[in-house]
Amino acid sequence: MLTRSYPRYLGRFAPSPTGPLHYGSLVTAVASYLQAKSQNGDWLIRIEDIDPPREQAGATNSILRTLHDYGFRSGSKPIFQKKQFKNYIYHAQRLIKLNHAYACECSRKDLALISSHGSMGAIYPGTCANKNLAPSPDFSIRARCRHSEIRFSDAVYGDQCTNLGKESGDFVILRRDYLPSYILAVSIDDANERYTEVVRGYDLLAITPRQIHLTKLLGRKPPNFMHIPIITNDQGEKLSKQTHAPALNKSHARIMLYNALIDLGQEPPKFLQWRSVMSIWDWAVMNWRPELIPAAPSIPYRL
Ligand SMILES: [Zn+2]
Structure with missing residues (x-):
């Protein structure tokens, strides 16, 4: 056989x-x-x-x-x-240990002042990237992007290329009070549940480069995508x-x-x-x- x-x-x-x-x-x-x-x-x-x-x-x-x-x-x-709540927090903490993520103390007000806008919304300029703040419920946690260029081929919309460093900046994976962001939950679950392909609406195409990047930071292989x-x-x-x-x-x-x-x-x-x-x-x-x-x-x- x-x-x-x-x-x-x-x-x-x-x-x-x-x-x-x-x-x-x-x-x-x-x-x-x-x-x-x-x-x-x-x-x-x-x-x-x-x-x-x-x-x-x-x-x-x-x-x-x-x-x-x-x-x-x-x-x-x-x-x-x-x-899966505990699992999300465990992985976020692990990303901090690996220096793939860090605590950010910026308030909404700060962010409005310091962020510029790109195709994926506000671009975080990395203000807290090297502050080495100890994680606390008062801070959010961001994943590092640096200059990551993400390329993938969507089954419907074809070849995609995004420079996350320029278009998004380091993005939030845990909000204040340790609330997991959508991108953290979906990246962990799609990897753990071992989907070979994710099919979903066009409105989520824009966040897919973040999911691919985060999945790789987690040490896992991203699924294929069809929007x-x-x-x-x-x-x-x-x-x-x-x-x-x-x-x-x-x-x-x-x-x-x-x-x-x-x-x-x-x-x-x-x-x-x-x-x-x-x-x-x-x-x-x-x-x-x-x-x-x-x-x-x-x-x-x-x-
Ligand atoms: Zn910050």
């Missing part, structure tokens, strides 16, 4: 429990699921619940139920980021709980899945929208062509 020396495809869908699932997150879930299933791989659900003030009671159960109603199947139980267009409302805003995106309804599963395939550039036959949810999935897995996904930043939501 042949032994496979390459890792089996493992992908994930990682919603935040800030509200029920909406069409924008469905499109991302569909793309990540089809990337995995079409390669006979595995697909996991990770609930990104590290920001309790933004969470909505019952949202986790509602998201999991909707995914099930829409025919998504995972061979594993969902993973919860909240359980897909985000779905926007009439005002051009990303569909989200904040922009009052309507919750997905079980009775609309077939038409919503059918629309998601169209928005992902696939060409499902018209009759498919009247078939069962499972027939739609059978067709989609068999006929999935990621090269047809439009490389546009966003797609307007059609009702």
Whole structure:
């Protein structure tokens, strides 16, 4: 028997429990699921619940139920980021010991005065980089970038090149009071859970160079990346709980899945929208062509 020396495809869908699932997150879930299933791989659900003030009671159960109603199947139980808190702090402390990270005492006011602006937001000039401050709950922790040039090829948007030193500067991995930043949590989890590819919305393409850099500082190999267009409302805003995106309804599963395939550039036959949810999935897995996904930043939501 042949032994496979390459890792089996493992992908994930990682919603935040800030509200029920909406069409924008469905499109991302569909793309990540089809990337995995079409390669006979595995697909996991990770609930990104590290920001309790933004969470909505019952949202986790509602998201999991909707995914099930829409025919998504995972061979594993969902993973919860909240359980990893100690792990995030452990890794941040380890990065400090390795001199890959340091404590920063700058207040918001200081930062507004000293930062310039680049494509990734405020650029930190490295004010505290050599102060050797002892970590404390009053300080944030930043990862060093120096002159790191990050190159990677996105499966939809192609070759990317960012000079993190110039575009971002040393970035926060732990906020005050030891609260992990999104970039720290996602980098550690994606490495530990051993995804071969991360599929997510275009809005996260800009932070991907930071994730790649941080993953390398952690001594791990970054996954491959596929970003897909985000779905926007009439005002051009990303569909989200904040922009009052309507919750997905079980009775609309077939038409919503059918629309998601169209928005992902696939060409499902018209009759498919009247078939069962499972027939739609059978067709989609068999006929999935990621090269047809439009490389546009966003797609307007059609009702
Ligand atoms: Zn500072």
